[in-house]
Amino acid sequence: MTEKGEKALLPAGMVDLLPPEAAQESAAISRILDLFSACGYQRVKPPMLEFEETLFDGAGAALSQQTFRLMDPLSQRMMGLRADMTTQVVRIAATRLSGEPRPLRLCYAGQVLRVKGNQLRNDRQIAQVGAELIGSESSGADAEIIALAASALEKIGVTRLSVDIALPTLVPAIARTLGLSPSESADLREALDRKDAAAVKAISKEHGKLLSALLRAAGPVERAVAALSRLTVPEDAQEELERLLAVVERLRELKPDLRITVDPTEHRGFEYQTGVSFAFFARGVRGELGRGGRYAARAAGGCFEPATGVTLYMDSLLRALPEPDAPSRVYLPAGHDPKIATALREKGFVTLAGHDPVEEDRKEARRMACDYWLSGETLRKVEEN
Amino acid sequence: MTEKGEKALLPAGMVDLLPPEAAQESAAISRILDLFSACGYQRVKPPMLEFEETLFDGAGAALSQQTFRLMDPLSQRMMGLRADMTTQVVRIAATRLSGEPRPLRLCYAGQVLRVKGNQLRNDRQIAQVGAELIGSESSGADAEIIALAASALEKIGVTRLSVDIALPTLVPAIARTLGLSPSESADLREALDRKDAAAVKAISKEHGKLLSALLRAAGPVERAVAALSRLTVPEDAQEELERLLAVVERLRELKPDLRITVDPTEHRGFEYQTGVSFAFFARGVRGELGRGGRYAARAAGGCFEPATGVTLYMDSLLRALPEPDAPSRVYLPAGHDPKIATALREKGFVTLAGHDPVEEDRKEARRMACDYWLSGETLRKVEEN
Incomplete structure (x- = not known):
């Protein structure tokens, strides 16, 4: 059977x-969660x-199209096979953990499934690991969550890490003060996405200069912070911008070596975030390693709690990791002392037990892809020089 | 909202x-897999x-009734949401890992879902951890798999562990030599399940003595082995019985302190096993912790490979574990030095960062259920005597 046939x-x-x-995936997940x-x-x-x-409550609604559905034969009600875990964690925070002190810090890991892949992500099953910080404004x-995710990614061996920080609520706040029509707002959004400074200027009337300056401010954190600090924005947007600067300042204290870029007009993929948002990348690796940001977590009684969180995607993350070290394998001939086997494993060896006598232990060790075999109480290398 | 309302x-x-x-579940799974x-x-x-x-191939067919089904919108073919993982691991062994040397040792952990719970197990989602040893007769x-599972259970803290060993193929082998009709065979099976020695004797004719002796042999390993060693069984069953004794002998060498019972006529739950089978229990804990045994693994080209394996059930396993140790929690007031936080975590403390100044750090530490708070560079206990 060919490789292709098997995959089909x-x-x-x-x-x-x-x-x-x-x-490797499972070890990375464990270390992140630790x-x-x-x-x-x-x-x-x-x-x-x-x-x-419950699955499509609040922000979960966005994933309704992407979710496999099943009839529950017990209740005769429709169930969804989760396409994301954040909504579930928010539900737990709002119900069974509603009495816990805030901010509430929760983490999770698990499989999510999607009806269709997309251009960026073919896989329809993805392992996610995430953390949610619920109940703090x-x-x-915000800085804690970004720093935490960065530290986790560094810990498992991701190199050339960078985080892009966005504030998807900034442009809408400015647009509101301009009194743009919905179609003008959409045009502005599109012009910003194209980084088309001339079109941005034309649509945004008296705020043309401001929006062009925002476009130009995007880039490495030092330059972006300097440019943004000089801007005067409408009152509605001022608080947002100050928060962005505060988050970035604290993040640089927490992670002085992290490569940070800021794009204050970016919003794609952050449609459900209500404040500072971010995405992680590793240079040379296709796809985001993770993303997150501020959102409104639905709480008991129809209220909302301020929240922020991050989700890491193990499929792209695995592409960003170095090859794992292969542990040394030892073949233990039939009749070996189980105590020696235990001692070898405690030293970090992988042991493979033989069950019946073989003609030549060394040959058998080589056949089983072992590096050593146990000869009496001595480890002997399969390939001696 | 009441607890009951929330659960609903x-x-x-x-x-x-x-x-x-x-x-606790996740830590136990990691340690077992390690x-x-x-x-x-x-x-x-x-x-x-x-x-x-592919999901219902071979032994997987037994779970077809228990499996949620979904239409794949891409291929328009029916998919199943796995109710077990062994069939999947056997598929991998037979396809993409068919070129790997035998015996092939594979392990796995994951969630399985079932359409309905049963009397023993209400849960419809169960975390399974398992190991399969494929390609050795x-x-x-057999002894390795049982010893491995026992060691894993001991390692995570299960006490009062016992394993029940069965040979579900023994009685059918004896029944074949008797030439019983299907209904007589069923009657014999039922009488054995009831441990009804008189009925067993009546049905099993010239082998009445043998089957009664098998019934009586069930029990602690020393007694069972002594009784079974004395028996003379029909030729067809002799090899089976010798193998059972060989497995038990090797297992006792590997795990001299493991509590073992042998029930040579037990077969319930082992319908798809083809040889020595077993189930793990912890005294005082409801439900099996795991089970497994020998089976025929479907290989490429319609062949079968001899195999044995074990599956551990995390739901009952969690009931068998002692309360986990709660790590000490430290509240870090706003503005703390991130380096001190890292150092505390390296010492095993859980750190909770404050983001904004509070009136009284100690009070805030208590509110956040912390044992200590950081005062300057000093750890101070929240509840001083």
Whole structure:
């Protein structure tokens, strides 16, 4: 059977992770979660299936088109197979953990499934790891989440990491003061996305200079902060801009070596964020490693709690990781002492036990892709020079 | 909202794992997989969704009734949401890993979903962890899998562990030599399940004595082995019985302190096993912690490979674990030095960062359920005596 034929055994976008990638993914997830836990983020584990009405509540509605649906034979109600976990974590915060002190720090890891892949991401099953910080409006909370994600990515070996910081609510706040019609607003949005300074100037009338300056401010953090600090923006947008600057300042204190870029007019992919937002990249690696930002978390009684969070995508993350170190493998001939096997494993060796006598232990060790074999109580190298 | 009302948000048998259980489950899974890996079992990660025809291949057919089904909008073919992972791992062994040397050791962890719960297990989503040893007929392979699972369970803190060993193919082999009709065979099966020695004797004619002796042999390993060693069984069953004794002997060498019981006539739940089978229990804990045994793994070209494996069920396993140790939590007031925070985490503390100044750090630390707060560079206990 050809490799291609074998792969076609699985639905498009569904893959088997094989050795050593499967172990590498799982080790990376564990190490990320260990850091999240050490920073006070407590693990929660929502189920794979939920009723539609809870899964598509609030920001979850955006994923309704992307969600596999199933009839629950017990309740005769429709369930969705989760396409994201943030809505689930927010639901837990709003219900069973509503009595816990705020800010509430929660973390999670799990599989999400999507009806269709997209251009950036073919996979229809993605392992996600995330952290949510719920119940704080502080710019320190935004900085904490970004720094936490950056530290986690560095910890697992991502190099050439950068974070792009955006403020998707800034342009709408400025546009409101201009009294633009919906079609003018859309034109402005589009002109900004094209980085078309002339069109931006024409549409934004008396704020033309400001919006052009915002466009020009995008770039490495030092330059962006200097440019943004000099700007005068309408009152409605002033608080937003100050918060962005405060978040960036705190983030630079927390992670002085992190490569940060700021794009104050960027909004694509941040449609449901309500403040400072961000995406992580590793130079030379296709796709985002993760993204997140501020949002309104639906709480009990129809209220909302201020929240921010991050989701890391293990598929692109795996592409950003160095090859894992392969541990040394030792073949243990039949009749070996189990105590020696335990001692070898404690030293970091992988042991493969033989069950029946073979003609030549060394040959068998080589056949089993081992580096050593146990001869009496001595480790011997399979390939001696 | 009441606890009950909140729980009803989720479909029956679907649960949110909360702190600290979610972290405890995940830590237990990691530690089990670490041991499996150290013993040469390489991690694989099959997808949650597969086409029906691969998911229900071979032994997977048994789970067809229990499997949620979905239409794949891309291929217009039916997919199943896995109800078990063994079939998937066997598929991987038979296709993409068919060229790897045998015996092939693979391990996995993941969520499985079932259409309905049962009396023993209400949950419809269960986290499974397992190991499969494919391509060895040796009794040493059976012993290795049982010992491996026992070691993993001990490692994560399960106490009062026991394993019940069965040989579900033994009675059918004896029944074949008796030439029983299908209904007589069923009667015999039922009488054995009831441990009804008189009925067993009546049905099994000239083998009445043998089957009664098998019934009586069930129990703690020393007694069972002594009784079974004395038996003379029909030729067809002799090899089976010798293998059972060989597995038990090797297992006792590998795990001299493991509590083992043998029930040579037990077969319930082992319908798809082809040889020595087993189930793990912890005294005082409801439900099996795991089970497994020998089976025929479908290989390329319609062949079968001899295989054995084990699956551990995290829901019952969590009930068998001691309460996890809660790490000490430290509140770090706003403006703290990030380096001190890192140093504290490296010492095993959980740190919770404050983002804005508060009236009294100690009070805030208590509100956030911390044991300590950082005062300058000094850790101070929240509740001083």
